[in-house]
Amino acid sequence: MTFSPPVEAALAAVDEGAYTTGPDGARLPQTSSPTVIATMLDLLDVTPGARVLEIGTGSGYSTALLSHLVGDAGHVTTVEVVPELVTRAEELLHNHGRRNVEPICGDGAKGAPGRADEFDRVIAWATSARIPDEWVVQATPQAVIVTPVNLTGMAKTFGVARVRCEGEEMVAEQLVPGGFVEAHDQVVDQWLVPPYGADAVTRDGEGCSWWLSAEWLRTRQDSDTLGRALLDRLMLDGRPAPGPLDESEDHNGFYGFLLATRPQGLTTAACGEPVWRIGYASPSEAALISFSDAQRAFHAGDGHALQVLAGWADSWRAQGQPAFADLRPTLRRIQDGWQVRVHL
Structure with missing residues (x-):
């Protein structure tokens, strides 16, 4: 460059x-x-x-x-x-x-x-x-x-x-x-949990940090309890699945599309690793991709969350797959x- x-x-x-x-x-x-x-x-x-x-x-x-x-x-x-x-x-x-x-x-x-x-x-x-x-x-x-x-x-x-x-x-x-x-x-002495913006935070048995951030959580009085329960489910039942995009598609553009459209259920998270994720979540399920890799997802639930995430990708394609540079x-x-x- x-x-x-x-x-x-x-x-x-x-x-x-x-x-x-x-x-x-x-x-x-x-x-x-x-x-x-x-x-x-x-x-x-x-x-x-x-x-x-x-x-x-x-x-x-x-x-x-x-x-x-x-x-x-x-x-x-x-x-x-x-x-x-x-x-x-x-x-x-x-x-x-x-x-x-x-x-x-x-x-x-x-x-x-x-x-x-x-x-x-x-x-x-x-x-x-x-x-x-x-x-x-x-x-x-x-x-x-x-x-x-x-x-x-x-x-x-x-x-x-x-x-x-x-x-x-x-x-x-x-x-x-x-x-x-x-x-x-x-002074921030750790880099894995954001100093603000996380609505639920917990740790797994190995001491790794898990957190969620979502507007839908903030509308609930029991947001911390609800968020921790979802994090527990991701810890216990979370598993990999194919993501909504293929290798040839612009993953960064899809990420920007989600930031611009902010669909209902949009959630950011970390799942016990130094990688931040974005995707769909509800109180009972989640499907999340990393910010740079939408070919692979991490999910928990019956598959509905994966379908929602795939639907968002279809909406992005229907609008011509806008790139990050197309954002205003x-x-x-x-x-x-x-x-x-x-x-x-």
């Missing part, structure tokens, strides 16, 4: 391993694929001299790339909630001559303290439930914001949005696949920011 000349030059100029590898030689968990990072930086369209606010310093690798992109005349302010990562990144950036960066330890959802109307670009590496007002206030007119966002209100339903500020208004310009750990104002992001003003949703 190739990227814009400025991003390609930044990738060539920054030693990824110096930032993403720990003293023991292991890759830091708080870093993303260089391809994902480069894709988002292309969306951000950073120019020399720009002032950038980065939410989520992580390993510092993306910060170094931004430092190169803005050049000596620009500046990067990077905010990270984990103090140890701030200290580590500050030392690495200093040792590599990145003098145009200011690391700050704090809650990234609040942006950088006291920086109103300052940043030409804002980029985040953690999934937010909405685009916070604090980022918008700190952005200049016509600024661009690129961030992973939750697209349904259910856990692990995300995409990366490019949004432009238009005075007091916001315009959603583009949406691409991608997602990161949920943004949180506290929309913005809705809410109390403390801007909510992003998608439509066909």
Whole structure:
């Protein structure tokens, strides 16, 4: 995959391993694929001299790339909630001559303290439930914001949005696949259970996490009991089955279709493994596929859930098998920011 000349030059100029590898030689968990990072930086369209606010310093690798992109005349302010990562990144950036960066330890959802109307670009590496007002206030007119966002209100339903500020208004310009750990104002010490959005959580006999997230669960007063009962059934009776798509079909497009149409019974889950699933569930049954593989399903019940999932796939085909790129992001003003949703 190739990227814009400025991003390609930044990738060539920054030693990824110096930032993403720990003293023991292991890759830091708080870093993303260089391809994902480069894709988002292309969306951000950073120019020399720009002032950038980065939410989520992580390993510092993306910060170094931004430092190169803005050049000596620009500046990067990077905010990270984990103090140890701030200290580590500050030392690495200093040792590599990145003098145009200011690391700050704090809650990234609040942006950088006291920086109103300052940043030409804002980029985040953690999934937010909405685009916070604090980022918008700190952005200049016509600024661009690129961030992973939750697209349904259910856990692990995300995409990366490019949004432009238009005075007091916001315009959603583009949406691409991608997602990161949920943004949180506290240090997250595990990666398997979302810090928010899961409606029922339990563990199996081996200590592996199982969780469910669904709007239909939230309408029930006994949602936790109901959710745990369904998780127990998946643990006891869950088994593999053929999925609704074949190898030649666009699995990512089907996933996007489900996020856009949000059919009744749509559910996200994890079934004792570090893979998140999406599919249909009711109080008594479920049929779930992984986000990247709709050829195989995991289900419990008499087969009705599999039929519903297959029906959703037929609806997707009937509409021409829209791809993720066919989704249209929309913005809705809410109390403390801007909510992003998608439509066909």
